[in-house]
Amino acid sequence: MALTESPGCDLVFYTHPMSRGRIVRWMLEETGADYRQVLLGYDTSMKENDYLAINPMGKVPAITHKGHVVTECAAICAYLADVFPGTGLAPALNERAAYYRWLFFAAGPLEAAVVNQTLNVSISEEQQRMVGYGHYDLVVDTLATGLSGTPYIAGDSFTAADVYVGAHVMWGMQFGSLPKRPEFEAYAALLADRPALKAAQAIDDQLAQTEE
Structure with a gap:
């Protein structure tokens, strides 16, 4: 399992288990990369300022990676395929x-x-x-x-x-x-x-x- 609880991990995944975050979870597992998850609640932490600074839409999923923020499932999938080219998840x-x-x-x-x-x-x-x-x-x-x-x-x-x-x-x-x-x-x-x-x-x- 690639999931880590290390606070120093530079790939952070914001999600809720009953959301489109399941798509990104699958993609993360395909990459085999270490990532840290942050679980958010729909009417609570998703709408708090700390998370709104990452995604003003107040929705999940989102990732942060080395100072970059990526939202929207398709964009996250494409991004992860590009930053982990050894996986072969993006064609030439x-x-x-x-x-x-x-x-x-x-x-x-x-x-x-x-x-x-x-x-x-x-x-x-x-x-x-x-x-x-x-x-x-x-x-x-x-x-x-x-x-x-x-x-x-x-x-x-x-x-x-x-x-x-x-x-x-x-x-x-x-x-x-x-x-x-x-x-x-x-x-x-x-x-x-x-x-x-x-x-x-x-x-x-x-x-x-x-x-x-």
Whole structure:
């Protein structure tokens, strides 16, 4: 386990076990890097000045690393892949087209479409030009197309994009915000065997029980 309680650790992870911080926990475990966690409460420490100085949004996750602050899950995944290049979690620079495409497709159109669908926000046909994702079914079909023909979202190798996209797919099917399409089920099954994911889930599941 990469988690450390050392106060001198230069990689600090701010999270809550029932949050999008689970995505970043998975990514941290994939890197194998030492990190220190800071657990925050939704209506308490997340809204206090000390944390608002790190993320004025008052939301988790966030990381600090050697004086730098990174928020937003997709950005954190990309950052960690870059600062720990030996992990191979980011493709070579000249091979990053699909990696960037799908990482930010999930951060933009996919998340927006799923959230609006879950909240029963109706987008009329006339409004689809104004909405970056067009409509929910289009997003789902596009993602399914991206997962057909290759085992991972950006090609034949696992990358940080799979952490972010994979979390969306697995959670979406679990909670019913994405359909259980064959492409999604095959992708989720492939990712479920990753030791880093299992380690991350074990940590957060235990912390979640403590929160209860």
